Amino acid sequence: MRVPLLDLKAQYDSMRSDIRAAMDEVCESQGFIGGPRVEALEKKIARYCGAPEAVGVSSGTDALLATLMALNVGPGDAVLTTPYTFFATAGSIARTGATPVFADIEPDTYNIDPKQCRAILENPPKRFRKLRFKVLMPVHLFGQCADMTSLMRLARQYRLTVVEDAAQAIGAEYKMNGRKRRAGSMGAAGCFSFFPSKNLGGFGDGGMVVLQDAGLAENLRRIRNHGAQQRYWHQVVGGNFRLDALQAAVLEVKLKHLETWHAARRRNAACYGRLLRDSGVGLPYAAYSGTRMKNHHIYNQFVIRVPDRDRVAQALKDAGIDTAVYYPVPMHLQACFKYLEYRPGDFPESEKAALETLALPIYPELTEPMQAHVAAAIRAALGSDA
Ligand SMILES: Cc1ncc(COP(=O)(O)O)c(C=O)c1O
Incomplete structure (x- = not known):
């Protein structure tokens, strides 16, 4: 698929x-x-x-x-x-x-x-x-x-x-x-x-x-x-x-359709949450989900965290699934900002996120079988599909 x-x-x-x-x-x-x-x-x-x-x-x-x-x-x-x-x-x-x-x-x-x-x-x-x-x-x-x-x-x-x-x-x-x-x-x-x-x-x-x-x-x-x-x-x-x-x-x-799309993205995020529970991936943290505001997160991206990110991304690609890395190089390590004199290690959380995060498809028209295919491929790549 x-x-x-x-x-x-x-x-x-x-x-x-x-x-x-x-x-x-x-x-x-x-x-x-x-x-x-x-x-x-x-x-x-x-x-x-x-x-x-x-x-x-x-x-x-x-x-x-x-x-x-x-x-x-x-x-x-x-x-x-x-x-x-x-x-x-x-x-x-x-x-x-x-x-x-x-x-x-x-x-x-x-x-x-x-x-x-x-x-x-x-x-x-x-x-x-x-x-x-x-x-x-x-x-x-x-x-x-x-x-x-x-x-x-x-x-x-x-x-x-x-x-x-x-x-x-x-x-x-x-x-x-x-x-x-x-x-x-x-x-x-x-x-x-x-x-x-x-x-x-x-x-x-x-x-x-x-x-x-x-x-x-x-x-x-x-x-x-x-x-x-x-x-x-x-x-x-x-x-x-x-x-x-x-x-x-x-x-x-x-x-006119924006609220419907937000709701569909939230529904897809909840579906991934169920499908990927206990799979070993870090799911996005919805910091304000307890505030009862419906658009506490609009999921422009659904970003998981996996230690072996590049291997997982390749496994998904082999299974026909597109993913993206937002963002592989933090700003302080960009060549054009060398003049700011930052060094690797200055912002450890950003540097770690740059190595571990992976965005999955989350667009409103995504179907549940497609999400099940994504989750199965992730579980297979992580060996958590037993
Ligand atoms: C966080 C952030 N800032 C700024 C921009 C720039 O927007 P645009 O691509 O419309 O110039 C983007 C777009 O990708 C973005 O994600």
């Missing part, structure tokens, strides 16, 4: 006519940049996330970069973040001229560890002491929020602006001060990606930033459009970070 990591065709087949109609409308209008479809999506995403403002942008990467630019982050500034993430998190920081400074992750959630953040803020490595720590950028990895209660407290104490990298976590819920919040709505800004493999994926690149402050949103709108409020009058240097109307039209259709 073949089990792909993702089956976008199955999703498209279920909504082809709605998507084509929405795209047709944009084609008929010939208005491709910004416009009413982008504004409508911004309003819907803002409402969905529980934030007053939203600004559509060209990708999740550009969401991060443009937000940092709108916050005037640059040379001499430090941004504290996790080394265990997709490259865009750290890359966007470096592209502003600021310095990414890393804090290790919690071993169970893989999210940035507030205790490690505190240790660094209290006593930064010597080479970073002259920098101004300006932003804290947690990543809600794999679809589950970081420990935002502790991180927000830390940010208040050290006067850091919090920018959430919520690229993988649209709709993920978190209880803060007894109130349900959605990923991206707790810090000053929350950055989302509509890369096709995300729970809400477009037909190409796209992104969104949700914000709490109208002034910051205005800055961002300017940055998104080459720093111009009025055409050809540039107050600051920005970029072309705009979201296409065609993407917005597709995403507006897909947004």
Whole structure:
């Protein structure tokens, strides 16, 4: 049996006519940049996330970069973040001229560890002491929020602006001060990606930033459009970070199905939980499952932990099952960040996770027989199928 990591065709087949109609409308209008479809999506995403403002942008990467630019982050500034993430998190920081400074992750959630953040803020490595720590950028990895209660407290104490990298976590819920919040709505800004493999994926690149402050949103709108409020009058240097109307039209259709897809992913996660019980693999830790919030984890990825990861991945491949490694090289060990002078061993939890984690197919249209095939192949590879 073949089990792909993702089956976008199955999703498209279920909504082809709605998507084509929405795209047709944009084609008929010939208005491709910004416009009413982008504004409508911004309003819907803002409402969905529980934030007053939203600004559509060209990708999740550009969401991060443009937000940092709108916050005037640059040379001499430090941004504290996790080394265990997709490259865009750290890359966007470096592209502003600021310095990414890393804090290790919690071993169970893989999210940035507030205790490690505190240790660094209290006593930064010597080479970073002259920098101004300006932003804290947690990543809600794999679809589950970081420990935002502790991180927000830390940010208040050290006067850091919090920018959430919520690229993988649209709709993920978190209880803060007894109130349900959605990923991206707790810090000053929350950055989302509509890369096709995300729970809400477009037909190409796209992104969104949700914000709490109208002034910051205005800055961002300017940055998104080459720093111009009025055409050809540039107050600051920005970029072309705009979201296409065609993407917005597709995403507006897909947004209506997002809760159903989240629920299907949760159902698939529960099914793996049953099928892989006592198999010897480490199952994802759902830190907030006891809070009775349904989207306590949106499972953009279902990531297991196995000591002999590469052999297990090969065994699954031989059984027709696609898997992925998110992420094999932590940021502090990337060649392009050699200048930051980190060494192997600096962030042991991130380094261990990079060696042991394996993402299994979790997409909504995955069937139970497919999941049973995945579980059987894992058990066979681990010798736990007796
Ligand atoms: C954690 C994280 N940050 C940022 C991004 C960047 O998003 P995009 O691919 O839309 O540029 C991604 C996307 O893969 C991501 O997973």
